[in-house]
Amino acid sequence: MLEVSGLSKSFGGLAAVNQVNISVDEGRIISLIGPNGAGKTTLFAMVAGFLKPDAGTVTFEGHDITGQKPHRICAHGVVRTFQVTQPFATLSTLENIMVGAYHRTANRHLAEEQARAVADQVGMGALLEQAAEGLTVAGRKRLELARALATGPKLLLLDEVMAGLNPAEIDDIVRVIKGIRDSGVTIFLIEHVMKAVVNLSDFTYVLNDGVLIAEGTPSEIAADANVIEAYLGHGAAERMSGDGAAHA
Amino acid sequence: MNALQNKTTLLVVAGLVASALVPVVIVNKFYIDILTLILFSAFLGQSWNILGGYAGQFSFGGVIFFGTGAYASSILLTTFGIPPLIGIFAAIAAGALTGAFIGFISFRYGLRGSYFALITLAFSEVFRTIANSVEFTGGGVGIFIKHAPGLANLQFIHPAGYYYMALGMVIISLAIAWWLERSRFGAQLIAIRENEDAAEALGVDAFKCKMYAIMITGAMGGAAGTFYAQKYLYIDPPISYSIGTSVEMLLVTIVGGMGTIFGPLIGAFVLHIVNEVARHFIDTPGLSLIVYGVILIAIIGYLPNGLIGLFKRRKKPDKETSDA
Numbered sequence: 001m002l003e004v005s006g007l008s009k010s011f012g013g014l015a016a017v018n019q020v021n022i023s024v025d026e027g028r029i030i031s032l033i034g035p036n037g038a039g040k041t042t043l044f045a046m047v048a049g050f051l052k053p054d055a056g057t058v059t060f061e062g063h064d065i066t067g068q069k070p071h072r073i074c075a076h077g078v079v080r081t082f083q084v085t086q087p088f089a090t091l092s093t094l095e096n097i098m099v100g101a102y103h104r105t106a107n108r109h110l111a112e113e114q115a116r117a118v119a120d121q122v123g124m125g126a127l128l129e130q131a132a133e134g135l136t137v138a139g140r141k142r143l144e145l146a147r148a149l150a151t152g153p154k155l156l157l158l159d160e161v162m163a164g165l166n167p168a169e170i171d172d173i174v175r176v177i178k179g180i181r182d183s184g185v186t187i188f189l190i191e192h193v194m195k196a197v198v199n200l201s202d203f204t205y206v207l208n209d210g211v212l213i214a215e216g217t218p219s220e221i222a223a224d225a226n227v228i229e230a231y232l233g234h235g236a237a238e239r240m241s242g243d244g245a246a247h248a
Numbered sequence: 249m250n251a252l253q254n255k256t257t258l259l260v261v262a263g264l265v266a267s268a269l270v271p272v273v274i275v276n277k278f279y280i281d282i283l284t285l286i287l288f289s290a291f292l293g294q295s296w297n298i299l300g301g302y303a304g305q306f307s308f309g310g311v312i313f314f315g316t317g318a319y320a321s322s323i324l325l326t327t328f329g330i331p332p333l334i335g336i337f338a339a340i341a342a343g344a345l346t347g348a349f350i351g352f353i354s355f356r357y358g359l360r361g362s363y364f365a366l367i368t369l370a371f372s373e374v375f376r377t378i379a380n381s382v383e384f385t386g387g388g389v390g391i392f393i394k395h396a397p398g399l400a401n402l403q404f405i406h407p408a409g410y411y412y413m414a415l416g417m418v419i420i421s422l423a424i425a426w427w428l429e430r431s432r433f434g435a436q437l438i439a440i441r442e443n444e445d446a447a448e449a450l451g452v453d454a455f456k457c458k459m460y461a462i463m464i465t466g467a468m469g470g471a472a473g474t475f476y477a478q479k480y481l482y483i484d485p486p487i488s489y490s491i492g493t494s495v496e497m498l499l500v501t502i503v504g505g506m507g508t509i510f511g512p513l514i515g516a517f518v519l520h521i522v523n524e525v526a527r528h529f530i531d532t533p534g535l536s537l538i539v540y541g542v543i544l545i546a547i548i549g550y551l552p553n554g555l556i557g558l559f560k561r562r563k564k565p566d567k568e569t570s571d572a
Contacts, residue, residue: 048449074451082449088442099439102432103451111432151451 001026001186002047002078002155007056009042016042018210019056024155029177029187031197031218034207035231040190041083043207044157048080049073060155074103077154081144081161083190087132093119094128096143100150118150121183122176138169142176149180156180158189162196174199198222206230267415271408280407286520287414288475292493293500293512294421295468300498301506302428303461304441306361309368310497312350312375313343313469314476315488321474322391322483323384331400336474343470344463351462355455360444369491376489390484393477402478410479417475418513421468425509437461438507503547505554514555519544 002024009017017039024030034040045051047058049070057066065073070080079100088096097115105111119125122142127135132143141161148156158177162170174196181187191197197204198218206214206221208230214221221227225237271280296310320342321335330338354367379385397403404410428434436457439447444454477483504515522543526536551557 050445050449069453070445070448071451071453074449079451080449082446086443086446088439088446090442091438095435095438099435099447099452100450102435106432108430108432111435147446147450 001061002188003057003059004043004047005057005059007043007046007058008054009039009046009051010054015210017046017053017207020207020210020212022205022212024186024188026154026186027181027184028202029181029189029200031201031204032188032190032207033192033194033197033204033221037209038207038230039210040207041159042210044080044159044190047073048078048157050080074151074153077152078157079148079151079153079155080157081148081159083159083163085137085140085144087135087140087143089131089133091132092128093124093130093132093135093139093143093146096132097124097146097150100147103151115146115150118146121179122146122149123172137164138166138173141165141173145173145176145180149185153185155186155188158187160190160192162191162193170196194222264419268412271406271411277407280411282520282524284407284411284414284479286516287411287418288472289496289500289520290513290516291414291417291421291468292472292497293504293516294418294425295465295472296497297425297501297506297508297512298428298468299458299461299465301501301508301511302425302434302441303437303458304507305458305461306365306498307368307462307465307494308365308491308498309350309370309372309494310465310469311489311491311493312368312372313346313466314473314493315372315375315379315483315485316346316466317343317470317473318477318483318488319379319385319391319473320470322393322477325393325401326391327384332402332474332478333400336402336471339470339474340467341470343466343468343473345466346470347462347464347466348459351459355458355462369494372489372491372494376485379485379488385485388485390482390487391477393481393483395481402474403481410475413475417471422509422513424464424468429509433457433460441507499544501554503544503554505556508554508556511554511556518547518555 004020004022007017007020008015020043032040032043042051046053049068049072052067057064059065060076060078063076065076065078088099094112094115097118098111101111101114101118105114116128119128122145124142124146127139135143145158145161162173165173170193177187177200201218204216204218204221205212206227213226213230214224216224228237270283274280292310292314295313296307299305300307317339321332321339324330324335324338325332350368350371354364359367380388385391395403397405402413428437436447436452439450439452440454440457448454500515500519501512502515503519504513505511523540526539530536530539547555
């Protein structure tokens with residue numbers, strides 16, 4: 001469905017994303033993990049059209065969408081959410097979601113109906129009249145999800161929708177995301193919360209210093225020496241297996 | 249919901265009837281003239297409000313469209329003998345085209361916020377300088393328009409004529425704002441104002457929307473220009489491209505309430521009345537301006553949503569109940 005090939009982006013002399021190849025199949029939940037500064041958000045920004053790549057291509061359903069503007073990419077059916085939530089602060093939850101719903105219809109009543117349905121789907125039905133600026137972190141994360149969903153996407157790019165949530169809220173949103181996948185929307189997500197990644201995704205890519213260092217199912221990834229090194233530092237994998245033996 | 253709609257309809261009808269009857273009840277030409285000025289100011293404010301209040305693109309050069317419209321119909325009249333009743337449409341087109349030109353240059357290169365404010369300010373100075381130095385605008389001498397009352401010339405013997413014309417323009421401007429608040433286009437403009445990146449991500453073509461917005465603003469400003477020229481029968485570069493007018497447009501809107509249907513109208517009423525009253529009761533020269541300034545500071549300082557914030561009760565963000 002989504003094919004990212006040889007995608008690169010440098011800022012100054014720093015290669016934020018370097019020759020990355022990723023493939024997302026329809027109907028699945030694919031995750032992208034990596035330490036802070038690995039280039040995950042940069043990669044998303046390039047896929048969604050917020051940054052122009054220096055090299056490489058992004059293809060969606062056979063269309064080359066590399067470097068197109070975000071609203072054009074949205075029209076193809078690819079929508080991103082933001083890690084740092086970007087609500088339309090003075091608008092109500094309903095009005096926020098309606099902006100997304102207006103992508104598919106110019107009719108106000110249809111857009112409102114669609115927005116209400118999406119709000120129910122993500123569990124915001126009771127917060128429709130609430131001004132977005134008054135929402136909690138969890139509420140804002142959900143709002144990001146709801147707005148994106150209201151545009152009727154084929155592929156959702158979720159940028160850390162679980163960061164800053166407590167465990168109960170995470171369980172909640174994991175359910176919501178699975179529900180979205182079951183309704184036929186493919187999901188590609190960036191996440192830090194390992195538990196959620198393991199719970200949710202069918203396939204995981206690991207990015208470190210702008211380079212893909214591993215890919216596989218979540219359980220394969222959790223055991224990958226390269227990944228452990230990237231997260232915990234040089235030599236960590238060796239120490240962990242040693243420690244594990246010692247404390248067993 | 250229905251009762252609320254009925255009440256709104258009733259208020260609108262009552263407002264229309266009352267404003268239509270004003271010249272019948274108030275016979276003093278001075279007061280009719282002040283009311284006309286207030287309506288004119290409200291119309292200019294509303295033109296700024298479309299781009300500044302709804303779309304969040306703060307222009308400091310709102311007068312550009314007004315001046316260009318004034319020149320368009322006046323030149324058509326004095327040079328080609330085309331009556332302003334037709335000329336006003338040329339003025340509207342000239343305003344919209346000028347809007348498209350400035351919008352294309354500014355928005356294409358992603359100028360936002362204070363940069364957009366500065367480039368529009370710069371453009372208004374450029375336009376004034378050009379109007380001052382080329383021949384077809386009459387240069388610094390300006391353009392004198394012959395006094396010849398008649399509908400074709402949009403000139404009226406009785407001040408009530410101008411009052412009704414200004415009223416008509418204000419009603420159209422309110423209708424535009426009303427439509428914005430209920431349409432997809434309006435929702436997209438507001439989304440751009442609140443967060444342009446998020447709007448783009450949700451499929452809003454921010455460039456296109458902002459272009460439409462500045463063209464509507466320009467068209468309205470152009471119409472205002474023709475009205476002014478035919479009422480005062482004289483325009484020159486300092487009048488047509490006065491920074492003071494740009495400031496007035498944004499002041500009435502900010503004081504009344506940006507991004508609201510009635511904000512510019514309320515702001516225009518209050519500011520003009522405060523101004524007149526201060527001038528009337530205070531004899532020391534200049535002191536009335538100080539009083540005016542203090543009241544302005546108070547309004548802006550204590551009512552960030554404008555005077556309309558007093559009437560409109562917004563649901564306050566409530567952290568306790570907002571848990572998701």
